[in-house]
Amino acid sequence: MRFQLLALLPFVLQAYAVPSAKSARDDPIWDAILAMDLVGNPPNDYSCKSTVHPNPVFLIHALSANPGVDLNLLQDDMKAKGYCTYSYTYGAHTLAPWIGGMTAMRDSVEDLSNAILNVVQKTGADKIDLVGHSEGGVMTLYAPLRNPEVAAVVERTVALGPAVHGAQYFGLTRLFYIDGTVSRTIAQGVLDLLGCEACDDMATGGAVYEDFLAASNSYNGTQGSGIIQAGTKPTIIMSTHDTLVEVSVSMVNETGVRNVLVQDSCPDDPVGHAGLAWDTSVWSLVYNALEENYDGPVECGQGIPA
Template structure:
């Protein structure tokens, strides 16, 4: 379950479970959020444009998943990287300005790619860095490939691009997308129109036949020359299978979590919170590919 969803689930549970006074219910909710805040499960460490690191000179831009934002999803990884001396940055993209603006990754990915591109260039400019590293999860992992491919000025600034469970070859949404073709192109177009009407153009863009899927399919090369790209996948990912994520190009490393951690059952969402995966990410950023990975039992979701 996404941590953003957990927030509202916890609040709803408190409201339903309260059999005493309203004040008591509010106190319970306050106590719960004090605990959550103490654990730093929600919230990111902020964007410090004055940050400089001689050990890790490239700023790291983290790109969140569908329906997420910088305060959930990759926020725990961002906190960990910052503690280890990295300069880290994140921003929301793809949110509807006037409707639940805290939910990102929903609007047209071509449009939101410009938001991500502008932020990457801002980070490079404000920090005075020649190169920037990208880490994206799910839709954010797709963005980590698409933004440099579509924006040459960004490609010139990216050194490493790391994607966790990206749907490069068409998101299937647990097989639901296959039903969109039940009536051929007509039903596929109807599905596209419905998704966009419901506010999730990105859901359509990443699916087979979608805008970003087609952009990757038609590209002579997905990864611009000069970028070291990595895809990190799990054999236990039931939402985006490794076959949907792999990019078979020169300069791309395709890694399975289970090749380093055979007993890790981590699923698609869990990739963002798995500390063994975090070790793999840091190893890729440092190009220290044989460095150890401390395996855990990740979340099978």
């Protein structure tokens, strides 16, 4: 439990990165976080066979998290509904191995890709679906882009608030370029020194940003020529209240991509970036995407506005 709370800390900090006139004591964000049942996450069961959803579903956690604290409640709900679910801690910090998503993403994506392919091999599945949040959402697109073997087995991807076009971190990345490329290099060095190479990778000018930009620039109107790989069915789920990764940073305007706003189905849902992982509105949209029931019912909730 102690490790789970430590891994959850960055999400709490995100909630208060923007000053608020309200005290934390009276803030519903804290109430929601403290009321959560941190259940961990179900173990990987390679013998699982589902009559509900044939493809195994691989859930990918966010930056500075792990499967026990991010998307864990969704994974638990999926298991209860009869899905075969799997997860893995990728990009673990050297000094704190329970905190994932920290190392250079060009390296961690290969580690994650091997974990995805391992599930396919051990379950005997022909195809697999990916669901990811934040950096994990980025990975649902980045792994097929970087690894042809993954692209060949992925059928559906569902990305929650992915920073595809350069994470802005509440506008802090503008400071990276205050002195041109010199300050950008210094910013990268500082983030690397702090052990969060992935933070830099997703920022404007970072490695993953540049990889997505190159893929986007090669897009010729056909699936497979840009960010999205041929044969995949991608859904990107975003919130208009996400101040960490804005809608314009997440959207991918390529053939076959479904860019979905939570508020189109649930206009009163205030869910923010971190809250995407725990919001019933989002969960409904995830299930609809996995089942390709795109006009299916949505159980609207009141997500954490952080």
